[in-house]
Amino acid sequence: MKNKSEAVCYCPLEGIIDVISKKWALLIINAIGNYGSLRFNRLIEELHGISPKTLADTLKQLQNEGLLKRESFAEIPPRVEYSLTEDGRGLREAVVPILKWAATRQGSKRKRCSVAYREMPAHRIRNGSHSS
Amino acid sequence: MKNKSEAVCYCPLEGIIDVISKKWALLIINAIGNYGSLRFNRLIEELHGISPKTLADTLKQLQNEGLLKRESFAEIPPRVEYSLTEDGRGLREAVVPILKWAATRQGSKRKRCSVAYREMPAHRIRNGSHSS
DNA sequence: CAGCATCCACATAGATACTG
């Protein structure tokens, strides 16, 4: 086990804060991660409460960040599948420690599952793959 | 080694997103963590660029979240020291994986240290304690 | 020194309606 004074540059934060600070970003990452791939309206349901605009915006940003992959199929009706890139999967797992920390912190500050979140499957993250 | 399908509730995110999404919160947590404790104006310098209002706001929120401890000394001039609580230290460490992920991701998306951040000592996080 | 009060600017999210 390596020890204490290992330094990690905090700078990447500047880039990543833009991602994780978005209200829905991590939820989207996780939802897609859980299912392997999801479609637009499926995400709307999963995230329940998000507006198409917000979803579209976030999806686009996530693609720009290289976290999501978008595949559109020329069918009628149109079909578009979103899935995680390697980076996306990496982020998804990197967040777990924070979740664990948040879930176990002693203070009374810890949040319970809100009704809103409880209703959605996507409110849980799994460490491993989605085993699809 | 435990495996794949360990589930982590994503709900705490709702509470924690409010913290980590704040532009300066993690930087403050880290800065204080690095030094053990810091004073208001010292933080202003460390974070360089933050306004007193924003710092005060964030500091207050962090206290409410139970991440920071505030100690004021009845001296002239007044002195106030901020330090991390157990929870604060926990968060600080829980963020490391994200930092590491961000720092090593393959895409060209990865951010370099901005000049702004490069100038501040607080832009680095250490895994262990600050060994004060 | 360590803030608070005020006002302002901008980014993000939601509602709603419409389109390829």
Added chain:
DNA sequence: CAGTATCTATGTGGATGCTG
């Protein structure tokens, strides 16, 4: 189905000036 276009509401950060 998978978005886009608008408009609005809100929140978060910044600037400046003042106070215990």
